[in-house]
Amino acid sequence: MLNSKKTNILLAAAGAAVLMASSPVLAQAQAPAEPTPAAAPAEAPTAMAPAADAANPSTVGESVGGGHSGGITPISMFMEATIIVKVVMIGLLLASILSWTLLLIKLFEFGALNRKTDNFLENFRGARTIADMRAVATQEEYDGNPLADMAAAATDEIEMSRQAGLSVTGDHLDNAMGRATAAVAAVQSGLAKRLSGGQQFLASVGSTGPFVGLFGTVYGIMNSFIGIAESNTTNLAVVAPGIAEALLATGIGLFAAIPAVVFYNYFNTRIAAYGTRADGFAAELLNGISRQLDKGA
Numbered sequence: 001m002l003n004s005k006k007t008n009i010l011l012a013a014a015g016a017a018v019l020m021a022s023s024p025v026l027a028q029a030q031a032p033a034e035p036t037p038a039a040a041p042a043e044a045p046t047a048m049a050p051a052a053d054a055a056n057p058s059t060v061g062e063s064v065g066g067g068h069s070g071g072i073t074p075i076s077m078f079m080e081a082t083i084i085v086k087v088v089m090i091g092l093l094l095a096s097i098l099s100w101t102l103l104l105i106k107l108f109e110f111g112a113l114n115r116k117t118d119n120f121l122e123n124f125r126g127a128r129t130i131a132d133m134r135a136v137a138t139q140e141e142y143d144g145n146p147l148a149d150m151a152a153a154a155t156d157e158i159e160m161s162r163q164a165g166l167s168v169t170g171d172h173l174d175n176a177m178g179r180a181t182a183a184v185a186a187v188q189s190g191l192a193k194r195l196s197g198g199q200q201f202l203a204s205v206g207s208t209g210p211f212v213g214l215f216g217t218v219y220g221i222m223n224s225f226i227g228i229a230e231s232n233t234t235n236l237a238v239v240a241p242g243i244a245e246a247l248l249a250t251g252i253g254l255f256a257a258i259p260a261v262v263f264y265n266y267f268n269t270r271i272a273a274y275g276t277r278a279d280g281f282a283a284e285l286l287n288g289i290s291r292q293l294d295k296g297a
Contacts, residue, residue, distance in 0.1 A: 072241055072244055074248060077241070078245075078248065080245055081245045081248070081249075084219050085220045088219075092209060092212060092213060092249075092255070095209065095256045096205075096255060102201065102202060103263050106263075106267055110274075117146075117147055119141075120137075120145055120147055123139075124147075124151060130155055133151055133289070146187065146188075146194065146195075146278055147278060147281050153183040153186065153187050154289055157183040158180055161176055161179065173294070176293060177289070180286060184282050184285065184286065188279075188282065195271045195275075196267075202260045206257050206261035209253045209256040210253045210254055213253020214249075214253065215249075220246025223242065223246075224246060227242060
């Protein structure tokens, strides 16, 4: 009996051990499944969608400068600019076109003037008497030439003095030469005005062009900042197009002003050079007339 009791006790202990070992497995199998953490943030893209839209230049950009879906080019910047900036740009472009037109006109004018002057001087220096000088100066081919006009004025004055019965030689030589000198000076006084046509326009464009362009830039940037404030964004892709449109006005202002200043200085040099040539001819003309009067011609 002792053996049977020991056997029963061992069987009971083994059964209890089996029940204890199997109970956690049963508990885990019967426990309800908890929701996985990955399912919770499933709606995150939806919540962040407005932020993505706010940072999208194509969405917000429509409120600042109208948007630039086709890329930024000078033409697109001009088309998207405000009316005042457009007027500034058009005015500066017209001024630039007129400056280049004046350049071509005055280049041809000075070229023709120098050729005609060279031809006149060659013929004038071949004259032997005051009458010959007058005949050369009054030829139709030299009509309007400043040096020919100076020679014509001086010789006409001597001829009119003779027709008036005044003596132009001897003791009266100084009086005759004084009148001839005054006639030459009268022609010379209008020489600068005749040659400086268009210079005032070039000077105005050169001096005011950058400031007019700057006015357009200031106005355009002001509108850009107003649009930035209304759109509540400082994204560079949104801000840049409006500012670029405004800066284009300054660029066009410089494009108009720089050539105008260069042309103004260039033609001032040409005018001064021709004025020096006219001064030299005036001295040559008066010396020639004085020489002929001393000879009694």
